[in-house]
Amino acid sequence: MSHVRVSLYATLRRYIGGAASIEVDIEPGLTVQDVIEQLGVPPGQTRIIFVDNRAADLSKRLEGGEKLGIFPAIGGG
Amino acid sequence: MAVIYRIDMSEQTVRAEQPGQSYRELGGRGLTSTMLANEVAPLCHPLSSENKLVISPGLLTGTGAPCSGRLSVGAKSPLTGTIKESNAGGMAALALAALEIKAIVLEGKPEDDTLYRLVVTGDGVKIEPAGDLAGLGNYDTVARQFEEFGDKVTCISIGPAGEMCTSAASVAVTDVEGRPTRHGGRGGLGAVMGSKRIKVIVIDPTGGRRPKSADPDAFKKAARKFAEALKKHPLTSETLPTYGTNALANVINEAGAYPTRNFSQGQFEGTEAISGERQHDIIVERDGMIAHACHRGCTIKCSRIYVDENGQYVTKGPEYETIWAHGADCGIDDFDAIARMDRLDDDLGLDTIETGATIGVAMEAGIIPFGDAEGAIGLLEEVRKGTPLGRLVASGAEVLGKTYGVSRIPTVKGQSMPAYDPRAAQGIGVTYATSTMGADHTAGYAITANVLGVGGNVDPLQPENQVELSRNLQIATAAIDASGLCLFVAFAVLDDQNAMDAICEMFAALLGRPFTADDFVGLGKEVLKKERQFNAAAGFTSASDRLPNFFKTEQLAPHNATFSVPDEALDEVFDFVE
Numbered sequence: 001m002s003h004v005r006v007s008l009y010a011t012l013r014r015y016i017g018g019a020a021s022i023e024v025d026i027e028p029g030l031t032v033q034d035v036i037e038q039l040g041v042p043p044g045q046t047r048i049i050f051v052d053n054r055a056a057d058l059s060k061r062l063e064g065g066e067k068l069g070i071f072p073a074i075g076g077g
Numbered sequence: 078m079a080v081i082y083r084i085d086m087s088e089q090t091v092r093a094e095q096p097g098q099s100y101r102e103l104g105g106r107g108l109t110s111t112m113l114a115n116e117v118a119p120l121c122h123p124l125s126s127e128n129k130l131v132i133s134p135g136l137l138t139g140t141g142a143p144c145s146g147r148l149s150v151g152a153k154s155p156l157t158g159t160i161k162e163s164n165a166g167g168m169a170a171l172a173l174a175a176l177e178i179k180a181i182v183l184e185g186k187p188e189d190d191t192l193y194r195l196v197v198t199g200d201g202v203k204i205e206p207a208g209d210l211a212g213l214g215n216y217d218t219v220a221r222q223f224e225e226f227g228d229k230v231t232c233i234s235i236g237p238a239g240e241m242c243t244s245a246a247s248v249a250v251t252d253v254e255g256r257p258t259r260h261g262g263r264g265g266l267g268a269v270m271g272s273k274r275i276k277v278i279v280i281d282p283t284g285g286r287r288p289k290s291a292d293p294d295a296f297k298k299a300a301r302k303f304a305e306a307l308k309k310h311p312l313t314s315e316t317l318p319t320y321g322t323n324a325l326a327n328v329i330n331e332a333g334a335y336p337t338r339n340f341s342q343g344q345f346e347g348t349e350a351i352s353g354e355r356q357h358d359i360i361v362e363r364d365g366m367i368a369h370a371c372h373r374g375c376t377i378k379c380s381r382i383y384v385d386e387n388g389q390y391v392t393k394g395p396e397y398e399t400i401w402a403h404g405a406d407c408g409i410d411d412f413d414a415i416a417r418m419d420r421l422d423d424d425l426g427l428d429t430i431e432t433g434a435t436i437g438v439a440m441e442a443g444i445i446p447f448g449d450a451e452g453a454i455g456l457l458e459e460v461r462k463g464t465p466l467g468r469l470v471a472s473g474a475e476v477l478g479k480t481y482g483v484s485r486i487p488t489v490k491g492q493s494m495p496a497y498d499p500r501a502a503q504g505i506g507v508t509y510a511t512s513t514m515g516a517d518h519t520a521g522y523a524i525t526a527n528v529l530g531v532g533g534n535v536d537p538l539q540p541e542n543q544v545e546l547s548r549n550l551q552i553a554t555a556a557i558d559a560s561g562l563c564l565f566v567a568f569a570v571l572d573d574q575n576a577m578d579a580i581c582e583m584f585a586a587l588l589g590r591p592f593t594a595d596d597f598v599g600l601g602k603e604v605l606k607k608e609r610q611f612n613a614a615a616g617f618t619s620a621s622d623r624l625p626n627f628f629k630t631e632q633l634a635p636h637n638a639t640f641s642v643p644d645e646a647l648d649e650v651f652d653f654v655e
Contacts, residue, residue: 007327007331009327009328009354010316010319010320010324010327010353010354011315011316011319013354020349020354047311047529047530048328048528048529048530050331050332053331053332053333053344053635053636054538054636055332055528055534055536055537069327069328069331071327071328071331072311072315072316073310073311073312073315073316073529073531074312074316074320074324074325074328074529075312075313075316075317075324075325075525075529075531075565075568076317076320076321076322076323076324076325076353076379076397077322077325077396077397077398077518077519077522077564077565
């Protein structure tokens with residue numbers, strides 16, 4: 001059994017009780033979408049996704065050991 | 078009838094002028110850059126009597142359009158030597174527009190060191206001696222004006238940095254609460270105001286009314302459409318009011334583009350402690366304020382009010398750029414210390430981006446160690462004391478870096494880079510290199526497509542497509558800066574055609590003639606053309622449109638990235654200018 005570390009940001013933290021990140025056990029081959037759905041995060045609320053600091057989308061398949069960073073729509077300046 | 082006031086500080090006279098054809102349909106950066114291009118010798122010394130400081134609200138300011146209260150301040154920059162437009166929120170643009178003042182132009186220079194203030198009302202502009210304000214911070218300066226004139230006025234002022242004419246000096250504008258928290262920061266325009274010995278401009282909008290549109294009903298309809306588009310976009314309706322601009326910290330850090338310890342790494346281990354999420358929680362716990370508008374009529378409300386552990390006011394925000402500059406770039410993760418520094422910058426009248434980056438270079442130089450928050454505060458206190466070290470801290474990263482033999486100085490055309498490393502966000506790197514403003518992020522905010530997924534997606538780690546991205550954004554931004562609209566409306570504009578249509582419909586209703594997206598692009602291109610021509614005459618060449626070499630050779634963790642957009646490609650950004 002592998003796992004990934006999922007960091008959720010801004011309004012998405014409410015889905016993991018306000019925590020900044022959580023470790024999730026996965027079967028290799030699951031997608032980013034599978035993982036966040038497991039956490040109860042509606043995929044439609046996500047906008048910016050990083051896997052190991054590189055831009056990715058919901059369909060990216062994971063092997064285990066990756067760090068995910070998931071954001072809603074963010075902007076600033 | 079709209080008026081331009083020319084304040085000749087050599088002769089101590091005020092002249093009211095009806096704008097001629099060439100200025101009548103311009104506002105904001107469109108007016109400041111056009112006036113400077115027409116009237117200022119590109120080779121003049123920025124602190125001499127030949128330079129002019131042009132202060133102008135945008136074309137839509139005061140019309141009731143949402144988020145349209147931005148003020149443009151323009152001059153030849155003492156920091157960069159280029160033409161410069163610096164943009165601020167706060168209440169001054171609205172006050173000027175209410176009096177139908179298209180611009181206040183400060184010209185000439187007094188022979189002696191006497192300080193003055195300007196008092197602007199519906200009856201005109203008075204020049205009055207203000208020696209009693211000498212050496213005061215912005216907070217005390219404006220407090221005295223409110224005491225004398227009441228709450229209805231708004232103030233544009235400089236702090237001790239501007240009085241000393243140091244190149245990172247800002248122009249402060251008071252906000253809805255009357256605090257000097259919104260700054261035309263970039264490029265040292267506070268020094269130009271100081272060189273003309275004007276400490277504060279007090280504006281009383283009493284008796285003013287809204288500028289008249291040619292078609293008021295059409296304008297109202299378009300403004301409503303615009304408001305709806307802003308409400309629909311999650312960024313302008315939810316994330317920005319809740320978390321403010323510093324929501325970016327964690328995103329940029331995840332992307333590996335968060336410049337850390339003077340641009341030596343792309344991630345900071347202390348990011349969570351200085352993140353927008355943490356800032357939100359601190360402010361809510363301590364009963365500060367989130368979702369705060371810096372000017373009346375702003376629906377985005379990205380500002381906030383920061384208080385200390387006793388609930389006492391410290392400063393606004395602070396903003397993402399400020400927190401980065403005094404935080405990650407200096408290796409500091411103490412939020413309260415960063416907030417104190419923001420307050421000091423505002424009071425001294427300093428550009429927070431430039432000043433934080435300068436402290437980062439000071440740390441690289443070994444003046445104080447990285448991470449030393451008290452030491453950083455000490456450097457700002459040197460500015461207040463006016464010591465030689467203080468003057469260096471207030472003169473920007475390039476000058477301080479040179480005097481201490483630092484070779485890694487993150488500037489372009491003398492201006493410090495803001496909070497995105499160009500090696501991991503190459504689109505913003507193109508903007509840094511080529512913008513007429515020097516290393517500037519708002520001038521062509523490629524982070525939208527490089528990182529945020531707004532207006533498309535362009536891989537930040539590859540050189541392809543960055544030139545087109547930067548060029549289009551530089552053009553659009555020049556037009557937005559001329560309109561008086563806050564640049565944050567761009568988040569909605571880039572994703573929703575209705576927002577762009579609404580802006581054009583507002584312009585058309587205001588001007589009484591058709592105005593399309595092509596006209597909007599044309600406006601942006603015209604402004605940039607004038608700025609490029611000024612800079613060329615001021616001695617800038619394609620050699621100035623480059624990043625410091627170490628960005629091409631030094632690899633940035635975590636991506637081991639270098640800036641790889643070729644020089645020939647950079648020279649194509651302004652291919653629309655002959």
